[in-house]
Structure formats: structure tokens, C-alpha cells
Amino acid sequence: MEFEASKYFSFESSSWARQRIVALNVWTEDTPSWNEKNNADGSVSVTERPPFYERATLGGFYKMRAYPMHRFNDRSVLYTSAEYRYTLVWNPLGNISWLRFLKSDWLQLVAFAEGGRVANDYSSDLFRDWKVDGGFGIRSFLSGAVVRFGVGFSDETTSAWVMFGQPF
Numbered sequence: 001m002e003f004e005a006s007k008y009f010s011f012e013s014s015s016w017a018r019q020r021i022v023a024l025n026v027w028t029e030d031t032p033s034w035n036e037k038n039n040a041d042g043s044v045s046v047t048e049r050p051p052f053y054e055r056a057t058l059g060g061f062y063k064m065r066a067y068p069m070h071r072f073n074d075r076s077v078l079y080t081s082a083e084y085r086y087t088l089v090w091n092p093l094g095n096i097s098w099l100r101f102l103k104s105d106w107l108q109l110v111a112f113a114e115g116g117r118v119a120n121d122y123s124s125d126l127f128r129d130w131k132v133d134g135g136f137g138i139r140s141f142l143s144g145a146v147v148r149f150g151v152g153f154s155d156e157t158t159s160a161w162v163m164f165g166q167p168f
Contacts, residue, residue, distance in 0.1 A: 066133035066152030
């Protein structure tokens with residue numbers, strides 16, 4: 001079971017920005033069929049869980065961007081994110097003659113903060129010992145697609161990503 005919601009707040013343009021947006025996102029997931037059994041030898045058997053690529057994970061270029069892909073994974077997850085998206089009036093990629101083939105419509109500066117947690121059941125553990133990260137990025141709308149470069153910082157690591165599309 002999964003739920004995700006995003007909300008965008010637009011602010012007036014300015015002499016430097018043609019658009020200013022605060023973007024908020026929340027995502028949560030739980031796998032009710034996930035079963036864990038403690039065996040007599042001390043090992044744990046897990047059954048009826050989804051494949052690795054389908055289960056609740058944090059880390060990577062969409063959620064908890066400062067951490068490596070799938071750094072945190074378990075049965076349940078809660079994730080929140082906030083971004084400040086500042087779309088510049090100035091667009092150097094669109095004004096340089098030899099770069100016009102990129103068809104750059106806009107250039108955007110972004111600052112973000114994220115928090116999240118995975119746990120082995122959907123309980124108050126999801127609100128304890130949160131992992132947080134933050135960072136900044138630059139995005140451009142090139143030839144009909146958003147291209148983004150971002151750098152995220154956490155207590156464990158620093159990661160840089162080049163991706164297509166907005167994270168949410």
C-alpha cells in the first residue's frame with residue numbers, strides 16, 4: 001500500500017526570477033503481507049515480501065538524494081521533502097548562439113531538504129531517528145525535458161546526480 005502527495009506554492013516573480021515555487025512532497029508505503037518469523041536457531045525467515053526493486057527504499061536520485069541508491073530499505077517507509085525552485089529570467093544557454101541547439105527554455109536554481117525513515121512495521125518507529133539530508137541543484141528545460149544536476153549532503157556521505165525529470 002502506498003500514498004504520495006505533492007503541494008506547490010507559487011510566489012510572485014521578481015526582476016531576477018520569472019517563477020518562484022516552494023514544492024512539498026510526502027510519501028509513505030507499507031507491505032502488509034510481509035511476514036517475519038524467528039527460527040529456533042536464531043535466524044529470521046522473511047516471506048511474502050516484494051522484490052527488492054519494489055519495496056520501500058530510501059536513497060538515490062529521487063528520495064534521500066545524498067545517500068546511495070536503496071541505502072535504507074524495509075517493510076515500511078515515511079519520507080518528506082521540501083524544495084525551493086527559483087526559475088531565473090536570465091538563461092545563458094538560450095542566449096549563446098552555439099548552444100541554441102539545446103533549445104533551453106529556462107534555467108532553475110534549487111535548494112532542497114529531505115527527511116525519512118524505514119522500519120520493519122508501520123508504527124511510531126517511523127518518527128524516531130530520522131535520516132535527513134539537504135542540498136542544491138541546477139535544472140534546465142532542454143529540448144522538452146527537465147535535465148537536473150544536484151548535490152546532496154548528509155551525515156554519512158555527499159552525492160552528486162545528473163538526471164532527467166523533476167524528483168516530484
